[in-house]
Amino acid sequence: MINKLVEKIKKTGAPIVVGLDPMLSYIPQHILDKAYAEYGETLEGAAEAVWQFNKEIVDKTYDLIPAVKPQIAMYEQFGIPGLEAFKKTVDYCKSKDLVIIGDVKRGDIGSTSAAYATGHLGKIKVGSKEYVPFGEDFATVNPYLGSDGVNPFIDVCKEEKKGLFILVKTSNPSSGEFQDRLIDGRPLYELVGEKVAEWGAECMGDEYSYIGAVVGATYPEMGKVLRKIMPKSYILVPGYGAQGGKGKDLVHFFNEDGLGAIVNSSRGIIAAYKQEAYAKFGAENFGDASRAAVEAMIADISGALAAK
Numbered sequence: 274m275i276n277k278l279v280e281k282i283k284k285t286g287a288p289i290v291v292g293l294d295p296m297l298s299y300i301p302q303h304i305l306d307k308a309y310a311e312y313g314e315t316l317e318g319a320a321e322a323v324w325q326f327n328k329e330i331v332d333k334t335y336d337l338i339p340a341v342k343p344q345i346a347m348y349e350q351f352g353i354p355g356l357e358a359f360k361k362t363v364d365y366c367k368s369k370d371l372v373i374i375g376d377v378k379r380g381d382i383g384s385t386s387a388a389y390a391t392g393h394l395g396k397i398k399v400g401s402k403e404y405v406p407f408g409e410d411f412a413t414v415n416p417y418l419g420s421d422g423v424n425p426f427i428d429v430c431k432e433e434k435k436g437l438f439i440l441v442k443t444s445n446p447s448s449g450e451f452q453d454r455l456i457d458g459r460p461l462y463e464l465v466g467e468k469v470a471e472w473g474a475e476c477m478g479d480e481y482s483y484i485g486a487v488v489g490a491t492y493p494e495m496g497k498v499l500r501k502i503m504p505k506s507y508i509l510v511p512g513y514g515a516q517g518g519k520g521k522d523l524v525h526f527f528n529e530d531g532l533g534a535i536v537n538s539s540r541g542i543i544a545a546y547k548q549e550a551y552a553k554f555g556a557e558n559f560g561d562a563s564r565a566a567v568e569a570m571i572a573d574i575s576g577a578l579a580a581k
């Protein structure tokens with residue numbers, strides 16, 4: 274799957290991911306009204322609105338981008354109907370040939386991680402039958418439990434040709450509270466980065482490893498150091514747009530080959546119609562606003578890389 278991701282990034286010229294993080298407050302009234310008229314003001318109604326909202330954004334952007342990243346919390350908040358909307362979104366994106374990064378941030382003791390890996394990246398046997406529960410291509414993984422919490426994910430990736438993005442340095446303001454703590458004079462995130470490089474060396478695709486890392490756009494200096502520590506790992510870079518990251522901050526997350534990083538924006542794309550810059554589209558044409566925001570993001574990042 275890493276080979277497909279790299280190929281699609283090359284083909285689209287867009288090292289970006291659209292984050293499908295729907296909140297009811299981003300969904301235009303006409304979509305909410307229609308969903309509530311059909312299902313009532315229920316969890317089912319909310320999930321239907323989420324699904325219709327996602328579908329329009331995917332329809333308006335899929336030809337420009339290599340990948341999407343649905344964040345499962347945004348679906349789980351609507352309970353079982355929300356999870357059904359998550360699965361529908363994954364299947365629809367797959368039908369559009371997009372690479373799907375399941376932002377699930379899992380990680381537990383080995384046996385539990387194995388079940389998470391099966392659910393999100395693998396297949397489950399039920400009697401004589403086999404099922405694909407959620408079917409994402411990549412999953413985000415929290416490495417805090419250590420190798421035995423990560424290895425079951427790696428095993429499933431090897432078997433299914435899937436991939437991981439392991440949290441190394443997160444984008445949020447208090448990420449340094451633990452991640453920057455010095456251990457033998459080195460920050461913890463560097464030690465985790467070294468471990469990702471070690472896991473990744475065993476899991477190579479054609480050019481890049483299918484064991485990648487997450488490093489926030491909001492910490493460009495740390496991104497520069499981590500890029501060198503993990504030269505063969507793709508870095509998923511969240512924090513662009515709504516969290517303040519800009520194209521010029523991101524150039525050192527990329528390798529000299531112009532590859533090696535994929536930048537996520539969620540609210541900045543899916544709720545673009547609410548920003549002043551895209552207000553002219555109006556809520557009715559929110560998908561066109563998202564397309565324009567994707568085009569602007571690609572231009573910003575490619576411009577910064579060209580100027581590097």
Ligand SMILES: O=C(O)c1cc(=O)[nH]c(=O)n1[C@@H]1O[C@H](COP(=O)(O)O)[C@@H](O)[C@H]1O
Pocket residue numbers: 292294344376413442443444445487488489511512513514515516537538539540541
């Ligand atoms: O793993 C992630 O994707 C992630 C890691 C991180 O360090 N920071 C971070 O923001 N994220 C996710 O990236 C998305 C960012 O959303 P926006 O800030 O709206 O672009 C959310 O889905 C977050 O859960």
